[in-house]
Every structure is written in C-alpha cells, then in structure tokens.
C-alpha cells in the first residue's frame with residue numbers, strides 16, 4: 483500500500499460539533515485574575531495574592547502535631563495503596579460516627595423548639611472525593627440535564643459554574659442581601675421554586691464564600707421547609723463549618739434536615755488546613771426516602787468507581803487528626819484568629835462613602851460592595867483610575883478596562899496601582915459590583931497594610947473623576 487503524503491490529503495472541517503453546550507460556562511475568576519496579574523510582570527510589579535483561599539500559601543504554619551501524624555501515616559505501606567471506591571473504611575466509620583453524635587437543636591427557652599432529631603447515617607453514606615472541586619463536578623455533572631439547582635448569588639464560582647455547565651444555561655440564583663448581613667431572600671427562593679418546576683434542588687453554602695455569612699438555624703429550617711414542600715433535595719456546602727466566629731450560631735444540615743434528601747460537602751482543605759491534600763467528602767442524608775435520589779447517589783459512587791478511588795493518604799489521616807484531643811483547641815484558636823482579622827477588615831472599610839463591608843462571621847473572606855448607584859454609570863466608571871507608576875501601564879490598564887464589568891475595572895486598577903490581587907464580585911455570579919479578599923495573610927503588619935491600602939484605593943477610585 484502506498485501512503486499519500488499528508489500534504490496531499492484533502493482536509494475537511496470537523497464533521498461534528500464537539501463542544502459541550504455548557505463549555506463557555508466554566509468560569510473561575512479566582513484563578514483567571516492570576517493570568518492578568520502575570521501580565522504586569524512587564525512593569526515589575528510585585529503581586530500580593532489576596533485572591534486564593536489557601537491559608538498555607540499565605541503563611542499559616544501547619545501545626546507540628548498534624549505534620550507528625552501525616553509523617554507517621556506516610557510511613558505505612560497501606561497509605562500507598564488504593565482505598566475502597568467510597569473511601570477508606572476507617573475514615574468513613576470515623577466521620578459517620580461524628581455525624582451521628584451531632585446534637586438535637588433546642589431553641590432557648592422552649593422545650594424542643596420544634597426542631598427535628600438529627601439524621602443518623604452509616605459509613606455507606608459517606609463518599610470521598612479528590613477535594614470538593616471533584617465532588618462538585620460530579621454532583622452537578624451526573625444530575626439529569628434538565629434538573630436545575632437554585633443557588634446563591636453571589637456564589638463560590640466552582641458551584642455556580644458547575645451548575646450552569648451541567649444545564650447549558652445561566653445558573654439560577656436566589657439573592658443574598660448585603661443590607662441584611664447577606665442573609666438569603668427566602669421569599670425569592672420560594673417564588674423561584676414555586677414557579678419554575680425544573681428546579682430539583684437548592685444549594686446553600688454555610689458559612690458562605692464569598693460573603694462570610696453564617697445562617698441562623700431558622701434560616702436553614704426555612705430552606706428545609708421549602709425543599710420538603712416542593713419535593714427538592716438540598717446540597718449544603720459545609721467547607722467552613724468549623725470556621726465560625728463572632729458569636730454566630732448555626733447548625734449542620736444533618737441537624738435540621740429531618741426527612742428531606744440532602745448532601746453536605748466537607749473538606750480538609752480549609753480547617754486543617756491542607757488544601758493540597760485534595761480531600762473532601764459528601765455526607766448523604768435520607769438516601770432511601772426517594773428511589774430516584776438513591777439512584778442519583780449510586781451514580782456518583784459509580785462515577786468514582788471509574789476512577790477507582792480518591793487519594794488514600796489524607797483519608798487515612800482523618801481519624802488521627804480529627805480525633806486528636808488537640809483538634810478542638812486548634813479549631814477554636816483558628817476561629818479566634820479569623821475573628822480578629824474580620825474585625826480589622828471591617829474597621830478598614832468603615833465610613834467610606836460608596837463602599838460597604840459586612841463583617842464576616844465565618845469562612846476566610848470579606849466582600850466589599852460598591853454602591854451600585856455610584857458604579858452603574860459605565861462612562862463614569864471608565865473615567866475612573868488609580869495612579870500608577872508608569873504612563874505605559876496606565877495606558878495598558880485603560881485599554882484592558884474598556885469593556886469589562888465596573889468592579890473588574892477597579893480590580894485591574896488596584897493591581898496596577900498597588901499590586902494587590904483581589905477578585906471582582908461579578909466573578910461570583912453576582913450583579914453587585916464589589917470585590918472579595920481573604921483574611922489569610924499571616925503577617926499581622928502586612929495584612930493591616932493590605933486592608934488599609936485596599937480601602938484607601940476604593941475611596942480614591944470612587945473620587946477619581
């Protein structure tokens with residue numbers, strides 16, 4: 483057989499469109515902004531990374547006793563083996579036991595407050611993933627295409643993007659209200675659920691990223707009531723469940739979900755902290771109350787089975803780390819640390835006309851919101867600027883901000899002017915102009931300087947016309 487040279491083969495365009503309908507919906511501004519920050523290398527601007535929620539990268543030392551546990555586990559051959567698809571048995575037994583020990587919520591001054599008994603689960607109701615990023619991809623990726631999940635706005639973009647990509651449409655959202663400490667607008671939730679029967683589930687993030695809100699038990703109970711009334715399941719992202727401060731009171735989903743089907747998502751990333759472990763898990767509640775929910779959960783396990791399992795070592799460390807008598811004190815110490823930083827962030831942004839910041843009460847972030855009325859006039863927004871070191875940098879930023887959301891324009895100018903890299907709120911499925919930064923900088927002096935610098939820049943930006 484004589485082969486024709488490749489140059490003589492007539493090429494046609496690809497005969498099928500191979501692009502997934504949700505392809506354009508995968509947005510992760512938290513890291514996309516990094517590519518832009520890198521472009522500023524040309525002007526030798528040192529960058530202060532305030533965009534990514536990695537406590538270790540921001541200087542928090544990992545506790546020696548935790549490192550010792552991980553080192554010891556790394557010395558065992560078993561840590562190098564595959565684990566069961568659902569996750570290492572001893573880790574799932576340990577976590578299921580912890581869920582089953584959660585207490586019933588009692589209203590102060592009432593007998594039982596009308597709250598249900600917490601659900602109990604078995605190790606089979608725990609499923610490990612390679613970080614919650616993996617969990618989120620599967621939770622939404624294996625949902626029937628036309629089954630929608632209503633989520634918060636603003637929202638952590640992995641969740642909102644995954645839902646949008648799974649459906650091929652814009653993510654459906656309910657409003658978190660900055661005027662009411664970022665509490666969810668529950669009438670908006672119920673209205674949307676009632677009049678859109680494609681909604682099959684509700685997503686909540688508690689404590690919330692990016693707002694730092696922590697939902698009181700009554701709010702969680704309302705979500706459960708709505709889900710129960712309209713036949714929905716609940717996904718509750720509890721990544722930050724052990725990072726709550728400022729006197730905030732809340733509950734785990736398992737404590738108030740009663741007999742509604744649901745999933746809680748938890749992770750080692752932020753509370754140990756060990757984000758590089760890529761280790762998170764889903765706790766499944768009331769799997770058997772609806773056979774379709776059960777089949778859906780089975781599809782998540784089957785999907786994991788195709789990958790064999792998630793990474794073994796971090797799972798095997800869980801009983802030793804979380805079961806250690808020092809762990810509770812470790813969590814309390816960290817919560818107090820973030821409370822102090824939340825105070826600092828809030829103090830830096832007080833009394834700046836046109837910008838507000840609700841003091842976070844959980845998680846690792848604070849969100850500043852520009853008064854939409856001040857930012858809404860695009861032409862005025864384009865005329866705004868912050869002083870930069872080099873006129874060519876000013877021209878570059880002017881060009882880059884010509885066709886972006888007004889809060890993104892601020893974020894670009896902030897980067898060029900101060901080197902501080904934050905994330906525009908428009909990157910969190912939100913119409914509100916603002917930006918999110920972290921409470922993570924470990925160096926106290928540096929952190930205070932960053933907050934002061936950001937607040938002064940926001941003020942200068944609003945006045946620059």
Ligand SMILES: Cc1ncc(COP(=O)(O)O)c(C=O)c1O
Pocket residue numbers: 535612613614615616638640687691719721748749750751757760761762
């Ligand atoms: C609300 C929320 N969910 C999930 C994740 C992902 O965490 P993991 O490191 O477990 O993938 C994050 C990370 O920032 C988060 O903020």
